[in-house]
Amino acid sequence: MKRLAYVDNLRVVLTVLVVLHHVAVTYGNIPVWYYVEPAQDPSGQLLDLLVMVDQAFFMGFFFLISGFFTPGSHDRKGGAAFLKDRLVRLGIPLLVFVVLLRPLVTFGIYREMDLPYWQFYLASWDPGPMWFVEVLLVFAAIYALVRRHGRTPRPVPQGAPGFTAIAGYTLALALVTFLWRLVVPTGLYVPVLGLPTPSHLPQYVSMFVLGVLAFRHGWFDALSKRAGRLGFAAMGAATLVLLPVQFATRGAVSGLAQAAWEAVFAVGMIIGLLVTFRERFDRQGPRGRFLSGQAYTVYIIHPLVLVGLAYAFSGLQAAAIVKFAVVAVLALPLCWGLAALVRALPGAKRIL
Structure with a gap:
């Protein structure tokens, strides 16, 4: 499978968003x-927004992209090698974070x-943030199990889903999410597993599945420019109409x-960004x-950088938005620089 520069660039942007x-x-x-x-001060409300x-x-977008690259990896390597690769690429960083990095970032709490x-x-x-990797390991194992008991599917290029299909998925996602949250409310935290947003699992699971289907049917390439514009428009309209209702009721x-x-926001934003980056970036x-090569490592090590900077600027008396800007401007280059140093270690690129 050829390298998709626009997807790599999207992963960089999403990783920047994780840091911010x-x-x-x-x-x-x-x-x-x-x-x-x-x-x-009131500027904290902007950060909450x-x-x-x-x-x-x-995170749904991350799962979509991860799902997109899963079938090709399994096709090339076969089931056993695919699972071994996932254990190396996902399991080792998860273990390193929990055993080595987590004690460093929680030291201030322990004091x-x-x-x-x-x-x-x-x-x-x-x-911590590696819950995403933890869940991906589970998804990879389930995918390998499904493939083991079924025929190897062949790519069947077809047109991208139309308006009716996309609207139907969006409506179903909204309804399932609402019902799911009657049992798993927003804000619920799952200890040990460390899932910070289990209330979003319907989105995560469905986006991963859609990523798999998108690979098989060529949906990323088939999405029209008009679909991208409609995605952004729907996202904006939903924000203007539904957010006031959410906060007023x-x-x-x-x-x-x-x-x-x-x-609506997630589906619209994801389609809009996919088309925009495919056409322009x-x-x-x-x-x-360089940026895309370090992105995964940045995801793993960024808590260490952010906590270190936050302690360094703990004495700065300023508005919340100002401290956010100062730390963000310093954190991004430091994260990518540290990631490059980590990946320069012997054998690191085999994992990262």
């Missing part, structure tokens, strides 16, 4: 990070605890509006190849 997302959590009003400074917008689509470190380590066990109405907004020079 966690900087925003650091200085906003959503205290779910290794180091937080809750906002003391960024977190909400990111969460609506960016406030009056108990032995081993008790703190076990009691607070979770994979309570109970089931608010929950349904939230699920509908997230579904389907090329890479040396700089682009």
Whole structure:
């Protein structure tokens, strides 16, 4: 399979969003990070808005892309080699993060605890941002199991799904998400597994499956420019119509509006970005190849950089948005620079 420069470029942008997302959590009003400074001014609400917008689509987009590259990898390597490769590429970084990096980023939290470190380590066990890799391992195993008991499918190029199919999926996603959240509400955290957003699992699972289908049927290439424009338009319209309903109501109405907004926003944004990057950013020079080459490693090591910078600037007295900007501007080049150093270690590129 040829290298798709526009997909690589999308992964870079999504990885940047992950870094910015966690900087925003650091200085906003959503205290779910290794180091937080809750906002003391209204600018923190802007950071919360960024977190909400990111969460609506960016991890689903990651799962879509991961699903897209899964069938080709399995076809080339076969079931056993595919699973071995996933264990190396996903399992080893997960283990390294939990054993080596997590103690470093949680040290500040432990200093406030009056108990032995081993008790703190076990009691607070979770994979942090590597929950994504953890879930991908499960998806890869399920995919390999399905392929083992079925015939090897052949690529069947066909036109991209039409408006009716896309609208139907979006409506189904909104409804399933709403019903799912009656059991798994927004904000629920799953300890040990470390899933921070299990309320979004319908999106994650369906996007991964759609990625697999997109590979088999050539949907990424078949999406029209008009589909991209309509995607952005739908995303904007849903935000104008559904977000006010979500915030102005309570109970089931608010929950349904939230699920509908997230579904339309995610589908519209993903289609719009896919088409835009395919048409305008389907090329890479040396700089682009460098950025995409380090993106996975940046995802793994960025908590170390962000927590270190946050402690370094803990004495800075400034508005939340200002501290966000300062740390973000420094974090992005530091993350990519550190990632390049890590990948320069002997054998690292075999994994990363």
